[in-house]
Every structure is written in C-alpha cells, then in structure tokens.
Amino acid sequence: MVLECKHVWDYISGYLDDALPDEVRESVQQHLEHCEICSAILDSTRNILVLTADDRVFELPVGFSGRLHARLAREMESGSGGKLGHPD
C-alpha cells in the first residue's frame, strides 16, 4: 500500500498511539522513511504533545494546596462533609 502525504496525515494520531492495524502502520513507516515533510510533521506533533503535557504549562495557583486541605479538614471535622457512605 503506497500512501500519499495527505493520507499519512490522517494516521498521525493513530501512529502516535500505536493504534494502527499492522498493514497501515507499515505503510506509514515506509512513507516516513523517505518523506522529510511527513517526518517533520510527526516529530513536531510528538514534540508539541510532550511540551503540552508538562506540569509547567498550567500550574496550581499559589496557596491552592493549603486552601484545599484546610477546607477538607474543616468539612470533615464539622461532619457536613463527613457523611461517608451517604452520597448526597
């Protein structure tokens, strides 16, 4: 199966997830070996996703953790939050 570039683009996400059927994956692989454009698109996508997943992109607001645990402690103690086993 010989693929054109624009068809390879349709498989990039599946390729990154290793979710393509064997035959398709091999065709994509073969295309990537000689196509620098598709390789650059794949590499940039993978790179961008790694950056996106980094914990520094969205950070907790200052004091978030302290406020959260103080509230949890307060509600657990008062009993209003502590009705375990009695959802709503």
Next chain:
Amino acid sequence: MTRADLQTPVRDEAQMIAAILAGNTELYHELVRPYELAVYRMALSYMKNESDAEDVAQEAFLKAFRKLSAFRGQSKFSTWLISITLNEARRRLRHDKTLRFESLDEPPEEGAHVSPAILRDWREIPSEALGRSEVRELLQAAINHLSPIYRQVLLLRDVEDLSIEETATVLEISLSSVKVRLHRARMMLQKELAPKLKSLNPKRRWFQWS
C-alpha cells in the same frame, strides 16, 4: 502477594480507601495529594478562570470524599476523581450558562480534515524551553483556543494520560468520537504551534538548553 511487594514505597490506593471508609478520614488528604494538579487543570479547562476552577476543584475533592463508599474500583481512583470534576464543572456551567459565551451544547463536528502545518524539518524543542514564560503562554493560548470538545479530549488523553477508553467513559462519548476528536485536536495544535515554536527557536539557540 504481587509484584507490588517488590517495589517500595508503594501507594496502595485500594487499601487507603478502605482505611478512610473505616474511619481514618485523615488519610484522604494523602490519597488526593497527587491529583491536585490534574483536577485543577481539568476544572480550569472548563471554567476558564483560576478562581472558578479552584472552586470547582475544591468541590470535586469534597464530593469525592462524600461519595467515597460508592467507588468500587471499576476504574482507577484518579479517573473516577476526574469524572467527578467534569460533572461538577458541567453543573456549574449549566448554572451560569446565561453569563457565558461558550455554549455547552456540542458544536457540530468541524470539517473532516485538519491539515497540519507543513514543515521541511523540525529541530527538537527540549522541555527546558518551558522555563521561558513566552513558551508556556504560547501553549496555554493554543490549548485554550481549541473548542471545548477538542480541548477536553486532548487534555484527558495527552495531559492527564487517560486511555482512549477512559477518556470515552468520563466524557460519555464513543471510542470513535474520542479518536476523531483527538486526531483533530492534535493536528490543530501542531498547525497552530509548530510555526510559532519554530520561529521562537532561532538557529542553535535551544542547543544551550539541552
């Protein structure tokens, strides 16, 4: 009993949950500590401002505590917690709907094809680049610009590292919808970010970072 015994220290969440339900409620703080960022980040993706996101996150942690006995281990605790967070965010948005521009109704799936930005080469950008605020801001803006149905799938799968199946479950959509949206979201992000990151990446500059 399992290979978990060979790894120390081990967080046995099932055991922690059993202990909390048996009355050691203090342990709940420790149980949720690793998930603060994930819950906040998902809340932020719905609410769009830090203070509403923090409210939703607090509420989600509290609801999860109250409902803990309903957690049966069918999923990972973290996935269950994220699911509660999304429900809380949706509930809040429905409540505030008249104040919002962004409709909760799903927009029609946008055109079948999203073409990536065409590049002839790609010089790897190392994670150290995220030390620069302009790089973080570019990423935040690109994620925020995705429409909600794409943003949610992308964050759950690529940032919170849920599987395709878990993503489908928490969003209550089909596996094929997850795959289609994920593909488009990733392509939209590449299209938006690759040229910008590339132009921020002058020759050899990143070299000093790695």
